[in-house]
Structures are given as C-alpha cells and as structure tokens.
Amino acid sequence: MKRRSRSIAASAAMLLGGLISALLFCLFMGFIAFYGDDGGVAQFDIASEIRRSIRKDASGKPSVTPTPALLTYQRQFPQLWYQISTPEGDVAYGEVPPRVLAGQTIRDVPAPRSAYRVNGKDLTLEASARAGDAPDILIELGGAVYSRTEVIFSLLREPDMTSTMLGAVLLIIILTTILVVPTLIVRPVRRAAAAAEEIGAKEGARLPVTEQPAELRPLALAFNRALDRIDAATAEQRRFLSNAAHELRTPLTRLRTRLERVQDQEIKAELVGELQSLSGTVTMLLQLARLTSQPTEMAPLDLVAIARTAAAREVPTALSAGIDLEFRGEGQVTVSGSAQAIGIGLSNLLRNAIQHGGAGGRVIVEVAPTGRVSVVDFGAGIGKAYDGRAIIEPFARGKQDGSGTGLGLAIVAQIAALHGASLALDETPGGGTTVSLTFPPMAAAV
C-alpha cells in the first residue's frame, strides 16, 4: 500500500475554489428564494409553454394543443387560467376572471396576473393587456405562483441572463483560485528549498528560520536540527580519526626510534620493513575510514592536471625503486570530483604499480579524453588468483609474499564509488597490470 502524495497546493486550490463557488451559489439561490415569486416567474414559464402550444387554423383562428410541459403546469396549478387573444379570435383555459373579460388593465386585479405580447419567438410583458390596438397575439394568464423552492428549480431548468453571468463569475473564481493559490502556497516552499540547496556542503550554514512562513518554520527547525546532528557526527568522527591517528602513529614512531638501537643490521632491516608495512596499513586504514565517513565535495576538475601532479608527487618513490615514471595526456579533461580523493587514489595506484609491477622498469600514467585515467605497469601482473572484484576487497593481495597492505585497491574502489566512476583491472598487452578509473561524463556525474 503506497499512498500517492498529491500536491498540497493543488488540493488546497481545489478545496478553496469549490468552497467559494458553493458559497456564492448558495447565496444567490438563497437571495432568489428570499424574494420568491409574486407570480411573474411562474407565469413567464407558463406563457412560454402556451406560446409553443398555440396553433392557428386556415382562417387564422387560434387553438391550443397543450405541450406535455403545459399539461404538467395545468396539473401543478389548479387555479391556472389563460386567454389567448388574436384579431381572428380568442381561446381560453380555466376560469378567466370576469375583470379580464371586462377588459380591465392588469394592475386593477388583486390576484397575480400577467399579459405577454408574442413577437415571433419572444414574449413581451405588457403593463396593460388591452392597451394599444390590434395585438398580434396576446396571452393573458394568472392563477400560478411558484413556491420558494420551485423558483430555484425553474431558474436552474431554464437559466436566464443573470444566472448565466453568475455561472461565468463562478467559473472565473474557480479558475483563478486553481491558478493563483498553488503559486502562493508553493512560492515560500520553493524559496526554502533553494536556500536548503545553497547550504550544500557548507559546514555550519543553516536554513534561515525567521524568514520562513509559520507553517514551514517547524520544518526548517527540524532540518537545521538534522544538520546540527550531521555536523556533530562529522566533527566527532574527525576527532576520533585524528585521535586514532595520533594513538597509532606515536607508538609506531617511538618503536622506529628504538629500532635504531638494534645492533644486528640484518634483524634491524627486517624489523624496519615490518614496521613500515604496519605504518602503511595504518595510513591506509585511516584514509579508508576518512573516505567512508566524510562527505566528499564535488567540483569540476582537470583530470590531466590532477594525474600529472599525482605522478610528480610519486617521482621520488619511483626513482628510488629505479623505475621510470611517464605521463601521457593532452589538454584538459574535465570531470566532477574531489581533487584530494582522486589524488589519494592515484597515489595508491602508482605505489601499487611501483611496488608490485616494478619488474618492468617503467610505469605509465595515462589520461584519455573520455575521462579515463590508467596506471600501466609492465610487471608480473596480478595473475589468475584474483578474478573480478576479489582483489578490490580490503586485505586482498595479489601475491602471498606479505608485501603490501592489501588496502590500496580497496581505497581506490571506494574513491571510484564516491565519484560514480568504474574501476577496471586488465592485463597490460605484453604482461603487467593496467588499472583504469573511468569517470562519468560531466552532465551525468553525481
């Protein structure tokens, strides 16, 4: 069961639009019901039906063939009467009051009564039925008054000018509400989101709380508290790592100084080697911990410059191992990432190549324009013992001679994962190992 999250703003707009229209509609209908019908509304409706019912024979004499609607009216209002007068003759229904027959004006009558002159399809209300001369067709009627409810239904059935305009106004209100309200509600949310986005990796930056609308303030406060916790955790982690570094390295250093006093040169060299290997492991473990625990800040960088700098940094190591270090790469290759992390990764790859692939006498760092950086050695290769991912796992080693820490590639894999880059280990044509990091194109970069 997954609840679909609808836009709050859209729901609010719908609700508001609906409420406003319902309110206006009820107001208008209430207004109509309040004034009710003094006979005019009902008699206009009936007169319209009567007009439709009038038939004339060849001599022009009128007769009435009631439409179903007129028949309904006749049943609804038992008091209903009407008289149709034409120059050719008259037709009447119901009890036509004597005054009408006497030709008195409609204002004289206490009972509600209307007179309509038929002009083609239109009905014209006449103030005085018998006033004027030679009427075309005159419909006089009375004895029908709508109740309050019937007035409303009559209007709904046959909307006149006023109700049509009201409908239009309601439509405009609904549309405006639906269009404007979401913007009004969403704008502060968008602004808050933009502010949150700007915070990014800036340490100590917080969402401004007082600028937020009251509804967003709890969210902003909670967001800031979450940032506080993250910052505190990061600081704690950093403190822990630097304490760990200090507590591990200081005794190692002390041990190294004591080794200087060892008289037997052979034993001393062996112990120093062991100690260096242990120190290397400590350094790499700390690097790995730092990479996994701390956020990496991404920025556009030139892979060529970073790789060349990393190569330059490892030159002394390479020279002391008697290895020619070479760099190949032209122009600029822009990738998104952390210069520090990529530098650490390349240093690890280079040291691996120098240490384990040194037999070839040279190591090449190559940057391809596709965002790929490779470290190529011409040594013995990693052999078949490790296929696929296994060698990337922490503490996995290509050779079981106890050299190396088995952490270098794990660190590189971690850095690759942070950058959404792929790490590949291949055999160098002619023997050796080629390790490549391929970064995603800039646009798709994380």
Place this chain on the structure above:
Amino acid sequence: MRLLVIEDDADLGPWLRETLEQALGGADLVATLDEARAALQVRPFDLVVMDRRMPDGDAIDLVSMLRRLTPRPSILVLTALDDPNDIARALDAGADDYLAKPFEPVELIARARAVLRRNQLDQKGITSVANLRFDMPARAAYIDDQPLVLPRRELALLEALMRRAGHVVLRESLENAVYGFDDEIQSNAIDAHLSRLRKRLREHGCLAEIKPLRGIGYLMTDGA
C-alpha cells in the same frame, strides 16, 4: 647551524635531537611550548622541528611567532594527523614542510635539508645541490665555486630547477620560466635546451643531475 626540537615524547625527543645533530649540527630539545618560547628568546635558530600535540597546547600556535623572528627559522612540522585539512592548516599557518609520523631517519634529514635550503634561498637567494650552487640575485651558477657561463635560456631553466631542487618541476612551469608572452614556443625546444644544459653540466664535472620525466617534467637531484 643551530636546531630546536620541540617534542615531549621521552623516546622520540632525544632520538630526534641525536639524529639531527649528527646530520646537521647542534640541536636543543624542549618538551613544552613555554620552554620553546624561552629558548627562542635566548638565541636564534636555523631550523625548528616541532611535534604538534604538546602538553601545553598545539605547537602550530608558535608558528606565527617564529615567522616574525629575524633571521626567520625554517619550520618542519611532525604530525601524526595526516588529515589533509590538518596538513593544510599547518602549511597555511606558515610551516615550511610537514612530515607524517612514523618516518625514516633519512627522510627526516632530507626534509630538514630541503627546508633549510629553501629558507636560505628566500633569505640570501643562494641555493646549492651537491657541488652546484646558484646565486639568484646575481643569476650566476657555480660548480665547485667556479663560475659557469650559460646562455640566457639555459640559465633560466637552471634557475627554475634550482628553485625547486628535490621537487619535480612541471614542464609548463619551465616553459613559463624560459619564454616570455611574445616568444613562439616550439614543442620540443625545452627538451633541446635541457639536453644542452645537462651536457654542459656534465662536462664541467657537476655532480647534481637533472632527471627528465616523460610527460611530467624535470627533477634536480644531487645525483646520489
């Protein structure tokens, strides 16, 4: 040459003093920041080697004071904290170099020599590698104190390499050093100048060596 070692560790301190003394000359050992301040008031030092975590504070706080001294001592920071941010903070404060613990004695001596050499370069404008000496203000090179006459571009190359002796100088830095804005750079011109310069140095019995690194740059080493 006088050195000050600021180190509170009972094993490491004496060992540092001994090692540095054997390689570079007289060294004093202090175990607190207060003692260090007192020592610095008594006499000038050429090099201060400091550990960061001292009983009475972070030794980095001393760096700004050290930098105001004349002559300014070179500062080498030993750190167990190899967090890149910590290293950046040490260098920003004004330390000349840092060395991550644990370190090999040879590495310590090499780094100490390098910062001393750079400081000497900053203050006197003179730097030397093996029997090659370069006088920056005079723009003159000497091998075994014999002046070496070099064409303009080779002199500029040698100067750039000597400034960063022991470090790789990237190719583009060399191009910037040798050519002005208006000069037309031919892609292999630098290599031609350098091979002539290397030949000339060899012929004059220079022990220092310029190591070419393909695609990276060049490195001035003492040839050892």
